[in-house]
Amino acid sequence: MSSARSHVSMQNKYDRVVLLVDMDCFFCQVEEKQHPEYRNRPLAVVQYNPWRGGGIIAVNYAARAKGVTRHMRGDEAKDLCPEIVLCQVPNIREKADTSKYRDAGKEVANVLQRFTQLLERASVDEAYLDITETVNHRMQQMQSGAFALQPQELVNTFAVGYPSIGDYVNKITNRFANPYMDDERYQMSYDQNDLPAVRQSDIRLLIGASVAGEVRAAVKKETGYECSAGIAHNKILAKLAAGMNKPNKQTILPLTETASLFDSLPVGKIKGLGGKFGEVVCETLGIKFMGQVVKFSEVDLQRKFDEKNGTWLFNISRGIDLEAVTPRFYSKSIGCCKKFPGRNNITGLKTLQHWLGELSSEINDRLEKDFIENNRRAKHMVVQYVQDIDGEEVASSRSTALRDYDQESIVRLSLDLIKANTKTFLRPGSESALNNAIKFLGISVGKFETVSSGQNKLQEMFANQAAKKRRVSGDEPGQLPKVEMEKKQKQTDEFKMKSFFANYLQGAKKEDAKADGISANPLAAAAGAPNKNFVEEYKHKLHAAVRTEGTVLTSTPAEFKESFFSQYLKQQKKTGQQGSVTSREDSLDVQELAEELDAIEADNSKDFEEDTEEETELTSDTHMSKPEGQSSDAGQEQDPNTLNDSTGNDLYVETGIVPPTLTEDELKPSTSKRKFDEIESSVSNYKECYVEFAVPNLRTDILPTIKCDQCGANIPDEVKSLQTHRDHHFAQELSRTLRSTEREERTQSRQKISLKPTPPKKSKKTAGSGSSSYSTAPPSNSITKFFRAKPTQEQAPSDPQMNQCPECKAFIKCVDMPEHLDYHVARNLQRELNQQDLRTRTAALNKEKISPVQPKKQSQKKLNSTISASSSGTKTIAQFFSQSN
DNA sequence: CTTGGGACGCTCT
C-alpha cells in the first residue's frame, strides 16, 4: 500500500463528475438539532474558555447576519447580537470533546454512502463523492425515458458564469439543438481529443446537480442537517464551487467557465494554495489570480517550484485536477491533543501523568468504539509534545509499535517515549519536577489492522446473525444478482449492528466518564470470551432506561425493544432452541443474556406497537441514569438521534428485510430510505418512486388570499393557485417571446450551409418550442451538422465507419455516435422536462419559498418567479428556467 | 491565554 494518492489519467480529465458536500455551519446545526428551542435563533458555538465568553468556532447564518464571525469572543458576539445563543462545546476530561460532532458527521456520511461507493470523507463535515457512474447511468436512462431531470432539484442550484440556472439549462438545450454551437470556441481552447468530453460536460454536470439535489434532500430528510454542494469534474473545482453559494445551495462549475472564473480568482482560494505555498507562488510569479498562472510554461513552473508542484500548478490553473476520489469512510488514525499555554505548562511528573492519562483515556474509548465498528486494531502509536527548552518551543514526536493495549499501557508507552527522548527529563535533584516544561501533548494511534474473524467472537456473532437474516429473507424480488444482494445485505446488517453497539457503548462511556477512572476495556478481552462488560453495560443501561421511563411510558423504550441487540437476542433464542447454531458457546451466552433481559422487561411486556415511522426530529431524549459523582456541566447525553438511527426498524426498512418479529403491516414503506433503495434496485419503476419522493405534501387549506401584482385579482395565497393564475399572464408573454426566438433561429439557419439532411425520427407535438422547431421544421443546418462531423466527406450507409443509430435508425459515423446519442438524450431531457406537471414545479416553488433568501441573489428570485409563471406541458426547459425578456 | 483548538491527512527528508 503506497501512500501516494491515486490519480485518473489525463485522457479522463473531464470524464468524472465529482461532488463535494459541505455541511453548513455544522456544529451550529448539531446544536440546533439537539436543542430545537434554539432553532431560528442566532447561535454560535464556543469552546469553553472563561476568558471573554469563550472562543467562537462556529456561527449560524442568523448570527452571521448580525455580524458575528469566528475568531470572535463570546462577549463580542453578545455585543453585536444580544439575543444570540452561545452553545459550549462539551468538556470531558477537562478538555473539549468533539465526539458529538464526529458522530453527527458520521450520521451524515452514512446517508452519503448510499449514493456511491466512492465516498471520501475529507473532514468531519465534508465529503467528496465520485458520482460518475450514476451520472453515466442516468444519461443512458434518459434515453430510455427511465430517468428525467426534475426541475425542482435545480431550484437551489447555481451555475458559475450564468445569471441563473435557467440560463445554464437554456444554453444546454440550445446546444443540443445545435451541437456544434460552441465548437469554434471549444476547438480553440481544448485539445481535439477532449472535444467529445467537453461537449458532454454541461449536461453531465447538470445531471450531477440533480444527483446532488437528491443527496442533499436525503441528508436533510434523514438527519435534519442542511448542506451545500459543489459539482464539477474534479475535487478541486467541486470544492471551490461548493463555497460559492451557501448555505443550503449547490453550485455547478461548468468546465468552460473555469478560465474566466480563474481570471479574477485569488490564488489562495484554491485548496492547497491557501497557505504558505500559495504565498510563495504569488510572490515568485508576481501574480495574484489563478488565471495568471497559465502564462507560465510547465517547465518554467517546475523550475520555479519543483517538478511535482510545477505540474500540479500547471494543471490546476487550467482547471485540471487528476486526483481520484479515494474511498475512505473511517479515519486512518485517531488522535487527541491539548495545549498547555503559559501558566498551564506542565512542570511536574504527576501532572504529566495525569494528562497523559486523560488523553489515553479518550484514545482508548475511541479505539473501543472503532474496534466494534470497524473490526480493526491500531498497531502504532505516536506521542507528540512541545517542550520549553531554554525558552524555545521545541516540538518532537516519537512513535512505537502497539500490541495489546489499554489505557494504562498507552500512558506508560507515551511516558516512556518522552522520557527516552529527553536529555534531562527530571530536574536534577528532584524526583518529580520536569526539567523542561511541556506546552503541548498529543497522542495518536494508527496503522490499523483488521482483526481476523477467527479470533473475534463479537465479529462471529455479527456474521452469524447476518447469515441467519439472509436465510430469513430468502426470496427478495431484487434486480441485482443474488450474490450481490446478499453481499450488500450483509454489509449493511453488520454495519448497522456494529453502529448500534458502538453508539450504545459510547453513551455508556460518557456517563461513566468522570465517575470511574479507568473503564473496562473490550479490546483487552477481545481475544477471549464474548464481550462481557459490553453486555453488562447493556443490561445496566436497559435497567436504567426501564427505571427512569417505566413510570411514564409503561413500556420498554423503543430504542431497546427495537435495537439490533434486542432483535439479535430474540433471534438467537429462537435458533438456539432449534439447536442449529454455528457457534454453540456464543449462543449459550447470548441465550442466558436474553433470558435475563426478558426478566428485566417482564413488567412492561404489553403494547409492542406504534411509532415505527417516527421522525428523527421527534424522537424524545433517552434519559440515562447519571452516576452520582458526575458534575452537571460535564454531563453529556447520548444524542437521541444517533441512537435512533440504529434502531431495528431503520435497518429493516432500509434493507427491505422482513424482520422476524415484525409483521408486514408494521413496515411502512414510505420513508425516503426505502424509496431510494427502490430507485437504485429497480430502474423500471424509478420514475414513480422518484416523483413520489420528490413531491412534498401540500397544505392547501387555511390560506389567506393575495393580490395579483399584474391584474390585481385576489388569488388564494397558495402556490398552486397563484401559479395557475400567473400562468395566464405568462401565456400571453410567452407567445411573444417564442415568436421572436423562433425568428432568430430561422435567421441563423438560413445563414449556414445546409448539408445532407437526416432529420430525427419523429416530429414533436410540443407546440411553440424554439428548440423543437428544429425537428418539426424542414432539415436545418444545425441538426444536419450534428450528424456530420466533417461536412465535406459524404458517407454512404454501407461505409464500415458508419453505424445505425438504434434510436432513429439514421446512419452515423462511429466517432460521432456518442454525440449523436447525446442528441437523443437531449430530446428526452427536453420532453421530460416539458412534461413536468404543475405539481412538481409547485413543490419546488414551495420549497424555495421557505429557504432563506440571499439578498444578493437576484437571479434566484428571477428563476423562482419564472418557474411560477410558466404553465404546464407546452414549453421547453429553457422557457421553464430562463428569464423571459 | 493568541486572530480557535483540535484532528486529520499528506509530504518531504
Added chain:
DNA sequence: TAGAGCGTC
C-alpha cells in the same frame, strides 16, 4: 521508516 512540518477545516 521515523519524524518534522504543512494545510485544511
